Amino acid sequence: MNTHGDDTDLLDDYLRAALARLGPADFEAVIRAADATCLLLADGQPAVLAGPDGAAFGADLQREYLALLAVLITGRTDHPIVPLPGPDGTCGWAVIEHHLTQDPRTLADFCTRAADKARDSARTGTALEQLWRAS
Template identity: 35%
Template sequence: MNDNDHADETPQERIAKVALYLESVKARMPAEEFETLQQAVHEMAHLLADGREGILDAGDRENFTDDVQKEFLTVMAIVTTGRMDHQVVDMPGPDGSPGYVVVTQELANDPEELAKLREKIHHNAIERKAIDTELDGIARASGIDTDN
């Protein structure tokens, strides 16, 4: 099955895949963490259904552990692509901060391509930080409060 085979799936088919995946996660994840994951998925579903962007409350919770974050990324990948064969890969930021990417199995098993992806992500993060710093300086010079 290629990437385009999932394009015609109905939302109900993707929801069924997510439900199946969540059942497998529930069997292997501590109850508190699973509850946090379920809440994050619920919030994401509402944002998508309303066609809105937003920030999930679950990110502030004590139980939004690395494992919950990885499972949440997997669920997001299933919802957006319809595929269940993604892999979450550790991809620390340029400063060493933890981070993850969701990639295909093929990419996950290709160290050279992962290294290229890491380099691209780091380049973009460094560039974004430089832009943010410049914009912050402009805002401060203009007397705009940037502490919000």
């Protein structure tokens, strides 16, 4: 739900709930990643994620990170977040608008198109990396 009275802070409420869901170490990793992402993006740089103790971000931390960025960018907490299976079997996530969730076919079509685009982007990235290494 996205309705808050004038005396509540939407981000504060969201962060308290995220801390309860994640625990201190994972929460700190998500906050640090979101903060670093905001700084990098503001400076036109790509973002790199690292979990607690420098470990890779797992699917749960990726989802929380994406949810936090959605709150920071839109000022709303009501975006659905849907899983997107990756070509290698790992799970990715997408923040979507509610209208996409109203019809199962529309949602499935969106997820298929997003997965196809990710697969195409991965192939393009691999091809570009091979060209770069060959030169």
